[in-house]
Amino acid sequence: MSTETITSSEYIKHHLTNLTFGQHADGHWGFAHSMEEAKEMGFWAINVDSMFWSILVGGLFVWFFSRVAKRATEGIPGGFQNFVESIVDFVNESVRDSFSGKNDLVAPLALTIFVWVFLMNLMDLIPVDVIPWITQKLHIAHFMKVVPSTDPNVTFGMAIGVFLLTLYYSIKIKGVGGFAGELTMQPFEAKNPIVKLLLVPVNFFLEFVSLIAKPISLSLRLFGNMYAGEMIFILIAIMYSAGWAMGLFGGALQFVWAVFHILIITLQAFIFMTLTIVYMDMAHTDH
Amino acid sequence: MNINLTLIGQMITFVIFVWFTRKYVWAPIITALEGRKEKIADGLAAAEKGKHELELAENRAVEALKESKVKAQEFIAQAQKRADEIVEEAKGNARSEGERIVTAAQAQAEQEMSEAKEKLRKEVGLLAIAGTEQILMREVDASAHKDVLEKLGAQL
Numbered sequence: 001m002s003t004e005t006i007t008s009s010e011y012i013k014h015h016l017t018n019l020t021f022g023q024h025a026d027g028h029w030g031f032a033h034s035m036e037e038a039k040e041m042g043f044w045a046i047n048v049d050s051m052f053w054s055i056l057v058g059g060l061f062v063w064f065f066s067r068v069a070k071r072a073t074e075g076i077p078g079g080f081q082n083f084v085e086s087i088v089d090f091v092n093e094s095v096r097d098s099f100s101g102k103n104d105l106v107a108p109l110a111l112t113i114f115v116w117v118f119l120m121n122l123m124d125l126i127p128v129d130v131i132p133w134i135t136q137k138l139h140i141a142h143f144m145k146v147v148p149s150t151d152p153n154v155t156f157g158m159a160i161g162v163f164l165l166t167l168y169y170s171i172k173i174k175g176v177g178g179f180a181g182e183l184t185m186q187p188f189e190a191k192n193p194i195v196k197l198l199l200v201p202v203n204f205f206l207e208f209v210s211l212i213a214k215p216i217s218l219s220l221r222l223f224g225n226m227y228a229g230e231m232i233f234i235l236i237a238i239m240y241s242a243g244w245a246m247g248l249f250g251g252a253l254q255f256v257w258a259v260f261h262i263l264i265i266t267l268q269a270f271i272f273m274t275l276t277i278v279y280m281d282m283a284h285t286d287h
Numbered sequence: 288m289n290i291n292l293t294l295i296g297q298m299i300t301f302v303i304f305v306w307f308t309r310k311y312v313w314a315p316i317i318t319a320l321e322g323r324k325e326k327i328a329d330g331l332a333a334a335e336k337g338k339h340e341l342e343l344a345e346n347r348a349v350e351a352l353k354e355s356k357v358k359a360q361e362f363i364a365q366a367q368k369r370a371d372e373i374v375e376e377a378k379g380n381a382r383s384e385g386e387r388i389v390t391a392a393q394a395q396a397e398q399e400m401s402e403a404k405e406k407l408r409k410e411v412g413l414l415a416i417a418g419t420e421q422i423l424m425r426e427v428d429a430s431a432h433k434d435v436l437e438k439l440g441a442q443l
Contacts, residue, residue, distance in 0.1 A: 039289050054300060062307050065308070065312040065316075066311040069314075069319075088312075092317070112304050153293035158301050161305075
């Protein structure tokens with residue numbers, strides 16, 4: 001990226017644009033060349049960079065973990081197995097602490113979320129210009145957002161996945177009636193059937209909002225944190241084009257922010273996992 | 288920043304990853320972990336059992352030692368007693384034997400003495416008779432008196 005020829009706002013905008021593939025306004029299919037073009041493509045377009053990086057890091061995760069799992073021994077574990085086991089143990093403990101039901105999907109779900117989100121967030125620690133610079137030099141793509149969790153599609157995709165699972169298990173465990181009752185018979189309860197009926201819309205409104213709030217808060221929390229973190233990295237990166245003194249200062253800042261960011265990315269992955277476990281637990285228990 | 292197909296793509300990827308993790312990551316690792324847990328529990332139980340057995344064996348050894356000590360004591364006492372008995376018996380035997388030998392010797396001596404006395408008596412008698420005969424012969428033959436006495440004297 002030649003920062004001399006473009007303004008700071010262009011630089012930021014460039015970094016915040018996904019590599020989107022879809023149908024152009026004139027009808028032909030191809031990559032969008034600007035944020036506006038990407039917007040015009042509407043829903044039937046795909047962010048190739050988000051998909052690529054999320055599948056890449058997720059694939060690395062399942063490849064590495066399954067390779068270790070395949071060779072897992074009951075005897076003395078080797079280095080890799082030790083590492084994988086410590087993560088599995090950690091997730092297992094978290095699930096045991098917060099999940100009271102009986103469902104052997106929850107723990108692998110939590111493990112996938114924790115490691116995958118962590119790895120997607122980890123992409124944030126790669127200096128913002130490195131990968132876009134490489135892809136531009138190789139003429140692969142003009143835009144390249146390497147942190148999938150700064151794409152709301154990605155966080156919403158996972159949150160909706162979790163949400164659908166909680167809906168499925170709510171209905172499976174409590175039945176349609178039980179689930180509907182949960183949505184309409186509380187928090188306001190009454191003995192009188194007429195009052196009860198009158199309270200249904202009020203209860204439903206409250207419960208529905210809280211139900212919908214779960215996936216939205218789940219995904220926006222991760223997205224917001226990562227987006228903000230990425231934005232700060234981009235702002236720091238602008239300093240590199242403002243002389244060696246500012247560049248040096250920017251380097252120091254970037255290091256400090258990166259160290260701090262290690263905490264954030266781990267914490268966000270952990271929060272996403274824990275909330276998933278909690279939502280799954282709520283789906284399995286009557287309250 | 289707009290919502291598009293990526294959402295669906297991510298959901299599908301998510302489902303595939305979760306399915307894959309459940310089948311090829313979680314299951315084998317948890318199996319290994321549980322297996323190891325069991326192994327460790329078994330090992331600890333075996334160690335506990337071994338310790339307990341060692342304790343029992345030690346107790347048994349102490350008991351056996353005590354018992355053998357008591358037995359040895361008994362044996363020694365018995366042997367002592369037996370030895371005393373043997374000595375006593377030997378002493379008794381020796382005494383009676385000695386007495387027997389002494390009495391036998393006495394009896395023999397007495398017998399020999401009486402035999403000698405008898406013999407002496409016989410000889411004295413014979414001598415007396417012989418002497419008397421000589422004297423009587425002298426009375427008869429005076430000249431022969433002196434010879435007889437001399438003869439008697441030589442005989443004595």
